[in-house]
Amino acid sequence: MKRIQYDQYGGPGGMRLADFRLPAPAKGEVAVDVKFAAINPVDWKIRNGYLKLVTGKAFPRAMGSDFSGVVTAVGPGVTRFKRGDAVFGSARMKESGALAPAVITSDAFLAKKPRNVTFEEAACLGTPGVTAWNGLVDKARLKPGMHVLINGCTGAVGEASVQLARRWGATVSGICSADAMERARALGVIAVHDYRTTRVADLEGRYDVVYDTAGTMTVAEGLGLLRKNGVFLDIDPTPAKFLRAILNRRLKPIVCSPRAEVLDGLARAAGEGTLRLPVAQIVPLSDAIRLLTDLEAGKKLNGKGLVAME
16 A cells, blocks of 8 residues: 655655555554545644654654544454444544555544545544534533634634534634635624734624634734633644643643544534535545645645545
């Protein structure tokens, strides 16, 4: 089999298709034949070395995080899945490897694909859905009736956040580009603001939760938008922000942290039709490096970019 991998941290020029052999799954692991892999910004952030304190210095390194597929084998102790199960989820950050015909990951990073959700749709859910859940449910303790502002409400994490917030009974406002405002309204965003023309100061003090899924707000801006006891969810965590969060509990830096409960919750939402992320483009594995390079350079898609393995 061939996968996308690289031999040192750095830019897109280091990616290549290379042969690899998938090992047998160890304790708590699941082997999956990948049908579709979804591209996320975290894929090139890992390759660029931004997370090398987590990913380490062993090379070659595989690429790819989110995928859907069919279980081919399970390791000792795995009881949630069996051979033949249709699943979706994420590869572990340390190993990655979803941009390949097969991958091994932790059983806690997977959920069973609902029958009424396609493999293409399921491949999109992992990182955006988990990140949305980590922020809104784990950190903000979202409750019905809360008013949530989502900055970047038509990006992948933003769309997942809109849908999960509405599923929890929250009222959702959003910030996006002018050409995406109708799309935001179709998702159920009640008040949509154009990021180019909106003065953040005009929105101050209105929200129980502000989720900056675009990573463009300053901490001061985010905190200024909150009602008393509100929380600002920051998708761009830095050591300085984690230190600041110790002193100000209203600031919540968000790190994507998959676990079985979250993936199963995303599966329920998708199965019930309250969580869908649009697919914009599908390419074969042979064209995946080109698409990755284009997206990293700023190419915009109205939905997710997928890589098909068949």
